[in-house]
Amino acid sequence: MSREYALDRYRNIGIIAHIDAGKTTTTERILFYAGKTYRIGSVDDGTTVTDWMVQERERGITIVSAAVSAEWKGYQINLIDTPGHIDFTAEVQRSLRVLDGGVVVFDATQGVEPQSETVWRQADRYKVPRICFINKMDRVGASFEGSIQSIKDRLGANPIAMQLPIGFEAAFKGAVDLVTMKAILFEDELGKEPIVTDIPADLVKEAEEARAKMIEQVAELDDDLIVKYLENEPISEEELKAALRRAVIASKATAVFCGSSLKNKGVQPLIDAVVDYLPSPLDVPAVKGTHAKTGEEIERHPDDDAPASALVFKIVTDPYVGRLAYIRVYSGVVKQGGQLLNPGKDKKERVGRLIRMYADRREDIEEVRAGDIAAILGLKYSFTGDTLSDSDKPIVLESISFPEPVISVAIEPKTAGDQDKMGDALYKLSQEDPTFRVHVDESTGQTVISGMGELHLDVLVDRMLREFRVQANVGRTRVSYRETITRPVEKISYRYVKQSGGRGMYGHVVFDMTPLERGNGVQFENKIVGGTVPKEYIPAIEKGINEAAESGILAGYPVTDVKVTLTDGSYHEVDSNEMAFKMASAFAFREGFEKGKPVLLEPIMKVEVIIPQDYLGDVLGQLSSRRAEIQGMDMRQGNSQAIRALVPLAELFGYTTELRSATQGRGVFSMEFNHYAPVSEAVAKQVLNR
Numbered sequence: 114m115s116r117e118y119a120l121d122r123y124r125n126i127g128i129i130a131h132i133d134a135g136k137t138t139t140t141e142r143i144l145f146y147a148g149k150t151y152r153i154g155s156v157d158d159g160t161t162v163t164d165w166m167v168q169e170r171e172r173g174i175t176i177v178s179a180a181v182s183a184e185w186k187g188y189q190i191n192l193i194d195t196p197g198h199i200d201f202t203a204e205v206q207r208s209l210r211v212l213d214g215g216v217v218v219f220d221a222t223q224g225v226e227p228q229s230e231t232v233w234r235q236a237d238r239y240k241v242p243r244i245c246f247i248n249k250m251d252r253v254g255a256s257f258e259g260s261i262q263s264i265k266d267r268l269g270a271n272p273i274a275m276q277l278p279i280g281f282e283a284a285f286k287g288a289v290d291l292v293t294m295k296a297i298l299f300e301d302e303l304g305k306e307p308i309v310t311d312i313p314a315d316l317v318k319e320a321e322e323a324r325a326k327m328i329e330q331v332a333e334l335d336d337d338l339i340v341k342y343l344e345n346e347p348i349s350e351e352e353l354k355a356a357l358r359r360a361v362i363a364s365k366a367t368a369v370f371c372g373s374s375l376k377n378k379g380v381q382p383l384i385d386a387v388v389d390y391l392p393s394p395l396d397v398p399a400v401k402g403t404h405a406k407t408g409e410e411i412e413r414h415p416d417d418d419a420p421a422s423a424l425v426f427k428i429v430t431d432p433y434v435g436r437l438a439y440i441r442v443y444s445g446v447v448k449q450g451g452q453l454l455n456p457g458k459d460k461k462e463r464v465g466r467l468i469r470m471y472a473d474r475r476e477d478i479e480e481v482r483a484g485d486i487a488a489i490l491g492l493k494y495s496f497t498g499d500t501l502s503d504s505d506k507p508i509v510l511e512s513i514s515f516p517e518p519v520i521s522v523a524i525e526p527k528t529a530g531d532q533d534k535m536g537d538a539l540y541k542l543s544q545e546d547p548t549f550r551v552h553v554d555e556s557t558g559q560t561v562i563s564g565m566g567e568l569h570l571d572v573l574v575d576r577m578l579r580e581f582r583v584q585a586n587v588g589r590t591r592v593s594y595r596e597t598i599t600r601p602v603e604k605i606s607y608r609y610v611k612q613s614g615g616r617g618m619y620g621h622v623v624f625d626m627t628p629l630e631r632g633n634g635v636q637f638e639n640k641i642v643g644g645t646v647p648k649e650y651i652p653a654i655e656k657g658i659n660e661a662a663e664s665g666i667l668a669g670y671p672v673t674d675v676k677v678t679l680t681d682g683s684y685h686e687v688d689s690n691e692m693a694f695k696m697a698s699a700f701a702f703r704e705g706f707e708k709g710k711p712v713l714l715e716p717i718m719k720v721e722v723i724i725p726q727d728y729l730g731d732v733l734g735q736l737s738s739r740r741a742e743i744q745g746m747d748m749r750q751g752n753s754q755a756i757r758a759l760v761p762l763a764e765l766f767g768y769t770t771e772l773r774s775a776t777q778g779r780g781v782f783s784m785e786f787n788h789y790a791p792v793s794e795a796v797a798k799q800v801l802n803r
């Protein structure tokens with residue numbers, strides 16, 4: 114079999130946007146025009162194809178990114194939907210890791226919003242080339258220019274306007290294409306072909322100026338073109354497009370388009386732009402990884418003849434077909450019925466079925482080639498972030514790093530019947546989502562689930578009910594605190610000895626514990642020289658420490674930012690075993706922790722509040738009563754005021770409601786985890802008393 118599309122005809126892209134900018138509507142329209150949807154969905158009616166999960170429909174937000182394939186003018190477009198809400202940041206990150214380019218959607222009345230800034234920065238981190246779509250041009254207050262200005266000011270990007278809007282607000286009709294210098298007009302109705310015609314007479318001058326500016330901007334970024342430009346030689350359409358394509362792929366510029374997805378305007382030129390300016394798998398750097406056995410660094414190119422390598426970027430428990438693992442193939446060919454190695458887990462996996470998702474159907478396929486995206490059915494051991502590789506040439510690709518969950522709730526099954534099902538449901542959900550954790554609180558015996566925010570946990574509890582039919586009582590949302598030590602403790606020595614008939618137990622460890630900077634977790638180093646403790650017991654010692662660190666001694670929260678250095682110990686020829694050393698190190702850890710002057714740490718969030726100017730005084734007052742540390746303020750589009758602050762997460766529960774009522778519903782805020790910090794004594798008392 115050969116390729117259906119040449120490799121340079123693939124586009125793996127994501128639609129990235131702030132919540133409500135119109136990502137779902139735009140995705141829908143793209144899928145409609147790219148020919149694979151039978152029926153257009155509408156977010157407002159709750160029937161979109163990408164938002165297939167019930168609660169997404171009800172909430173009107175996109176939570177789980179589905180990868181959907183479509184076709185446009187002989188190109189295969191794999192659309193990876195990314196959520197716009199910060200609580201689902203893991204979803205955004207995992208999709209950014211596997212896509213080659215992004216379309217960032219903005220609301221023309223708002224320009225850059227707080228969360229568009231967050232997703233933009235994330236895309237920067239993953240070096241994803243982007244084009245922009247200024248949506249909602251039909252709305253009152255829409256401004257193409259204002260939005261472009263905010264992309265420049267707030268994102269520090271280099272936006273190049275490729276169009277000039279025709280018509281204003283409700284009368285928005287389409288745009289002048291500044292490359293071809295033709296007007297493209299759209300009717301409101303879906304499915305109508307755009308009308309390509311001459312530029313309206315009253316816009317000719319403005320269009321010429323805009324084109325001159327665009328050419329200048331593109332030429333400045335391109336060594337070849339700048340010469341021609343300065344010498345006033347003619348620049349062809351192809352040359353212009355090629356130069357812009359290079360600039361976008363190198364992230365030196367972002368091409369900007371406008372439209373109204375809801376009114377079916379501007380979408381086809383946007384898909385043309387995806388093809389013209391966003392990279393194919395050949396245009397992005399080779400993926401990096403390490404040899405699973407030797408640790409040697411390896412690069413893999415998108416070559417069908419290279420050994421197979423793929424990254425699992427999403428697990429979905431599909432109610433109809435079962436556990437689907439979405440993969441991006443980086444090199445080689447993954448074949449249905451074939452075998453792959455998960456080198457990280459050292460497990461062989463069989464590729465049961467290979468499935469390509471379209472907007473309206475699934476299709477079984479025989480193979481997925483380098484550069485493409487599809488789903489595998491039948492994997493047993495592989496999860497998000499895992500590599501699948503050729504067994505003979507095992508590679509582990511760079512994985513995806515996820516933030517630590519910051520809030521938790523206790524949940525309790527309603528009936529005995531729910532008990533078993535709950536365990537199963539939680540297990541499956543945590544498999545799908547690496548920022549969702551489950552643990553049993555030792556002191557209360559309660560099951561505690563942790564995640565990235567209230568909405569995140571709400572959605573998961575909701576899914577438990579709907580997909581797994583588990584009824585559960587949910588406790589109050591709590592902050593996920595951490596515990597750490599504040600001073601070093603040396604030579605903690607613990608001997609675990611048991612003599613109860615038969616064979617005894619003997620394990621003895623001596624170690625130092627030192628506080629680490631924030632964000633370092635629990636680290637372990639073995640510095641034993643000579644054989645006071647045989648090597649075979651070292652892993653058990655480390656395990657004992659890690660298990661003890663799962664719940665600290667202050668209030669049972671996980672321990673973090675501590676380094677344990679094993680310096681000495683002793684063993685017994687007959688009585689020593691792994692269990693004894695594990696017990697010894699766990700007890701020693703607890704003892705050392707107690708002596709290290711432990712403190713509670715709380716998550717501090719980076720918050721941005723956007724409000725109309727008039728409410729500034731009230732909102733600042735509210736923030737300061739919530740222990741906020743104001744970091745800065747600036748003016749935004751439409752006379753609104755942005756406040757940036759660091760606020761403890763514990764103070765943010767219920768803030769949305771308070772902000773709304775203080776600003777007559779007009780204030781919005783976004784937050785993202787920033788760091789952990791020690792709590793004040795008063796707060797510590799409160800938490801510890803609970």
Ligand SMILES: Nc1nc2c(ncn2[C@@H]2O[C@H](COP(=O)(O)OP(=O)(O)OP(=O)(O)O)[C@@H](O)[C@H]2O)c(=O)[nH]1
Nearest residue numbers: 133134135136137138173174175197249373374375
């Ligand atoms: N006037 C106008 N409204 C639009 C346009 N595009 C989307 N909308 C509306 O804006 C709202 C949000 O659109 P969505 O497509 O759900 O936005 P989203 O960014 O996908 O939001 P999430 O899925 O929740 O992240 C819906 O009520 C849409 O009908 C547009 O071009 N013009």
